[in-house]
Amino acid sequence: MSEPRKAAAPDPHDFLAVDGTLSPEERDIRDTVRDFAARELVPRVADWFDAGTIPDPRGLAKSFGDLGVFGMHLEGYGCAGAGAVAYGLACRELEAADSGLRSFVSVQGSLAMAAIHKFGSEKQKADWLPRMAAGEAIGCFGLTEPDSGSDPGSMRTRARRDGSNWVLDGTKMWITNGSIADVAVVWAATDDGIRGFLVPAGTPGFTANVVHRKLSLRASITAELVLEGVRLPADALLPGSRGLGSPLSCLNEARYGIVWGAAGAARACYEAARDYALTREQFGSPIAAFQLTQRKLADMLVDVNQSALTALQIGRLKDRGDCHRDQVSFGKFANVAAAQRVARTARSVHGANGITLEYPVLRHMLNLETVATYEGTEEIHALSLGQAVTGISAFR
Template sequence: MSDAHKVAAPDPDDFLEVDGSLSPEERDIRDTVREFSARELAPNVADWFDAGTIPDPRGLAKSFGDLGVFGMHLDGYGCAGASAVSYGLACRELEAVDSGLRSFVSVQGSLAMTAIHKFGSEEQKNTWLPRMAAGEVIGCFGLTEPDSGSDPGSMRTRARRDGADWVLDGTKMWITNGSVADVAVVWAATEEGVRGFLVPTDTPGFTANVIHKKLSLRASVTSELVLDGVRLPDSALLPGSNGLGSPLSCLTEARYGIVWGAAGAARACYRAALDYAGTREQFGRAISGFQLTQSKLADMLIDVNHAALTALQIGRLKDAGRCHHTHVSFGKLSCVAAAQRVASEARSIHGANGITLEYPVLRHMLNLETVATYEGTAEIHALSLGQAVTGVSAFR
């Protein structure tokens, strides 16, 4: 075979050429978010993680708004109307830096904005969505409670009618952006079933308390929301919300971003391990030349590319209108597990250096513990897939 017909060696960073199938527009979005992340986020994220917070969340929100990633998959109201794959690529590049930063974008766009876009009135959409897309207003999404996580139907937050108003009482827990939000989308049980409400955070009776001493997702603001006799006008109700399916559909949107985000975290850990193995010398040579290290890198390479392929295929199904919520469960379960395996192996390749914030691997490893838990634990998604293939529900 002549040299002209030799197949080029695979790219270690895209071994199966997953990104080779992207459209020019998708590549442009990928590159724009990747460059922004490298310039604005990566140099700071270790310090933010160390501090356990984002020092300037409003400034970051404005930067994300200028970048155009808030609600970028939604149509109209100042949103870009980008494809599902394009939004997924943005999530991948953000989480390649840190899960907390992707969570900031997911909660704003896939949870709070999506709830308003799907279930809000035209007045609510016009009031909130353009400012949220621009990063001028921060939103949060209140579904999980201290005693209601995997079983949101057991929520204790209640909304009762009082004349022309609604009065809300209850507590929400583990709410990203809660204490910096301007508006909270709060889900509450009513006599009519579960309904969604838009709660301006300066409403009397509303309190957001920052959760401290986290060991994961530290470059993020996480809060408890307390609603004590919060009185809202009837116009605060999301009129299209109807039952538990409404918030769960928003969670499916956010989980879709996690599928891509986990692929980004896996890629970042693999790349860090590959670089480190090539420069770390023991016994007179780089550890990348040792069989056990190469075995680890090979396993990581497979997980990284499997996750990337899974994310892209689910994205293509979504853009074609053929994505079932169990497809997203498949992606969340498989991609997060793959990322956890990669992060663990990457930490081992880094040795003692792997436990410091000088390298990203343990930070990703810790973050992925949260990613594996929130918006559906591994167990819940496994049961979702079990039900999909057997036709039998094991939930109740």
């Protein structure tokens, strides 16, 4: 009887060999985005975070377009038509650099472009999607309002008919890329329910005001959109949009990217803490030799690998067409909470050094406070999961 093969020691960077199950194409996409992030994003993002902006957003958009990540999961119109896992891997590698940078890509591809792709006319798709995929045009997604976050159905933005035109009035808040967008997808209540409209930048009555003094997602551009008597032609309406389900379906696509992105942020914090613990010496030994530090590393290791497994399983379900929105809620709820735990623990491993931008951990920790809130707060996803397993809605 032959001796059983001895298993290789686990890789500290992929302890459960999650990435070992990827296809060659998926590994190529992972490596391409990871290399881009290491070369173009990681060396600069701390400065961008410190400055509270992206100095050259159009240049970055063009770089993302050249990389092929804008709308990469969409079919046609210059989009790559990649699978869900491949798109998720791109989100993971981008958020390992910074949540704000992954958000730039998600808002462009999974919100603005996806809305046009799902609900737009053929002319709207042909006019906007190829340029957006190439990073030559930037889009934003106007759903959230100052008084309407978790309950978007209570929005106050209104669109009324005036002859053959539409006239929009209202305010949207916390809009990523809002002040740099060439086109805004704006959701408004009409006599026929909630509908989507394409509002080009420069339309009279439409202004975008940058939100300053943020303490989270600082390497990102956030704006308030104000619409005062904005007059649009009839063909500005997204003809396929019908009711609140239309924008919510786009949010689910962006939320799926967060499932993977949070896993990337967690991995980056764990790896930073492991590297630091192996090189930082106290009492004559690296702090990695101390029991309390090893326990922290073990806790982080479990969260990081369980997050990776969760993201991959949801991605595989999505690629098969078997992914329910509640499963995406599960992933967002679980992975963001895990990433927050990892970031806090990693910050403690770094000690006083952990509060500086010389290390990524507090930057990720602060970003994750926003990630826990947008695309559905932690509480909303908890209630979604509660309804899924009991059949009882606790929302109202």
